[in-house]
Amino acid sequence: MTIDRESETPDTLGGVGELAALKRIFPRLPSAAAELIGPGDDSAVLATPDKRVVITTDMMIHGPDFRMAWSSPYDLGWKAAATNLSDVAAMGAVPTGLVVAIAAPNDTPVSSLEAIADGLREGCESLAPGSGVIGGDLSVSTVLTIVITAFGDLEGRAPVLRSGARVGDVIAVSGTLGLAAEGLRLLFTEGVVDGEPDAAAAATLATQHPDAIAAQLRPAPPIADGKAAALGGATSMLDLSDGLAIDARRIATASGVGLDLSSEAVGGRVQLDGGEDHSLLATFPEGATLPAGFRAIGRVVEGEGLLVDGVAYTERGGWDPYAGWDGAAG
Ligand SMILES: [Mg+2]
Structure with a gap:
C-alpha cells in the first residue's frame, strides 16, 4: 500500500x-x-552611502x-x-x-x-x-x-529630532488626524458580535466607512513627506502614533517650549486625541514655505506642554480601547 x-x-x-x-x-x-x-546568507548587507x-x-x-x-x-x-x-x-x-x-x-x-x-x-x-x-x-x-x-x-541631511522646535515656529501636520482612531472605534463598537471581534461585521463596516477602516487596518502614512519636511527646514518632527495631543507634548517637552494648537485648524476632540494616524507632525521656522502636504495647525510658544487656542490642554486624551480588554480573547 x-x-x-x-x-x-x-x-x-x-x-x-x-x-x-x-x-x-x-x-x-x-x-x-x-x-x-x-x-x-547569514546576514544581509545594506549600502549606507x-x-x-x-x-x-x-x-x-x-x-x-x-x-x-x-x-x-x-x-x-x-x-x-x-x-x-x-x-x-x-x-x-x-x-x-x-x-x-x-x-x-x-x-x-x-x-x-x-x-x-x-x-x-x-x-x-x-x-x-x-x-x-x-x-x-x-x-x-x-x-x-x-x-x-x-x-x-539621511542622504547627507541632519536628522530631524523632537528637540528642535523654537518659539515662533509654525506647527504643521501632513496626513490624517483622528481617522485611524475613528476606524478603531467603529470596529470596537460595530465590528463585534457578543463582544468578540467579528470578521463579517468588520467586512460590512469596511464598505460603509472605507476611509476610516482602511486608515486603521491598512494605513497609508505620508512617508515621502518626511524627507520633504527635512528639505523644507523642519526644526522638529515625529510621527503621530499615540494621538496629536500626546505626541505634540513630546515635542514640547523635548524642545522645552509650548505647542499652541488652533482648534479650528485641528478640528475636534477626535482629531486631537485619536492615535495611530502615523501622520507627520513637524515644526517649521516662521515664514518658511510649508512643503506640499503640510498644513499649519498652530504655533510654538514660550512655556511648556500643550495649549489649544492659548489655553493649557492637560487632559491625557486618547481613547484607549485596549485598556481592560482581555488579551487572550479572540
Ligand atoms: Mg514614531
Missing part, C-alpha cells in the same frame, strides 16, 4: 516546515535598492496590536511595513531596508504567510518605493507576532 504523503501534509507552517515556507515567501518579498546581499544609518523597530502582537478577525494577513504585512517606514520618515530619512521576524502558530496556512509577504511588498512599493525586505526570520509561537526593524538613509 502506498501513502500519498503530499495530500496528507497540511499546507501549514507546521506541515511544510520553516525552510519550505521561507522558500515560498522569498519570491514575494520586495527587494531593496540599497541591498548588497539579501536573504539567503551617508555613513550613518537610521534604525527603528516596531512589534505587532495578536491581541494587543491586532485581531485576525478584523485584519487580513495582507493587512498585517502592509501595516507592519507602514508603521516602521513612518518612524524612519519621521527622522527626515528615506527608508531603505526592512528586516522582518515572524512567529506564527504551527497551524498557520502557508498562504497566510504568503499574504503577509504580499502586504509587505505592496506596502513598501506604494509608500516607500525602493525600500524592501533584506532579511528576516520565521519561527513558531502560539501568538502571531510580527517584528520589523527598519533602516533609513
Whole structure:
C-alpha cells in the first residue's frame, strides 16, 4: 500500500516546515535598492552611502496590536511595513531596508504567510518605493507576532529630532488626524458580535466607512513627506502614533517650549486625541514655505506642554480601547 504523503501534509507552517515556507515567501518579498546581499546568507548587507544609518523597530502582537478577525494577513504585512517606514520618515530619512521576524502558530496556512509577504511588498512599493525586505526570520509561537526593524538613509541631511522646535515656529501636520482612531472605534463598537471581534461585521463596516477602516487596518502614512519636511527646514518632527495631543507634548517637552494648537485648524476632540494616524507632525521656522502636504495647525510658544487656542490642554486624551480588554480573547 502506498501513502500519498503530499495530500496528507497540511499546507501549514507546521506541515511544510520553516525552510519550505521561507522558500515560498522569498519570491514575494520586495527587494531593496540599497541591498548588497539579501536573504539567503547569514546576514544581509545594506549600502549606507551617508555613513550613518537610521534604525527603528516596531512589534505587532495578536491581541494587543491586532485581531485576525478584523485584519487580513495582507493587512498585517502592509501595516507592519507602514508603521516602521513612518518612524524612519519621521527622522527626515528615506527608508531603505526592512528586516522582518515572524512567529506564527504551527497551524498557520502557508498562504497566510504568503499574504503577509504580499502586504509587505505592496506596502513598501506604494509608500516607500525602493525600500524592501533584506532579511528576516520565521519561527513558531502560539501568538502571531510580527517584528520589523527598519533602516533609513539621511542622504547627507541632519536628522530631524523632537528637540528642535523654537518659539515662533509654525506647527504643521501632513496626513490624517483622528481617522485611524475613528476606524478603531467603529470596529470596537460595530465590528463585534457578543463582544468578540467579528470578521463579517468588520467586512460590512469596511464598505460603509472605507476611509476610516482602511486608515486603521491598512494605513497609508505620508512617508515621502518626511524627507520633504527635512528639505523644507523642519526644526522638529515625529510621527503621530499615540494621538496629536500626546505626541505634540513630546515635542514640547523635548524642545522645552509650548505647542499652541488652533482648534479650528485641528478640528475636534477626535482629531486631537485619536492615535495611530502615523501622520507627520513637524515644526517649521516662521515664514518658511510649508512643503506640499503640510498644513499649519498652530504655533510654538514660550512655556511648556500643550495649549489649544492659548489655553493649557492637560487632559491625557486618547481613547484607549485596549485598556481592560482581555488579551487572550479572540
Ligand atoms: Mg514614531
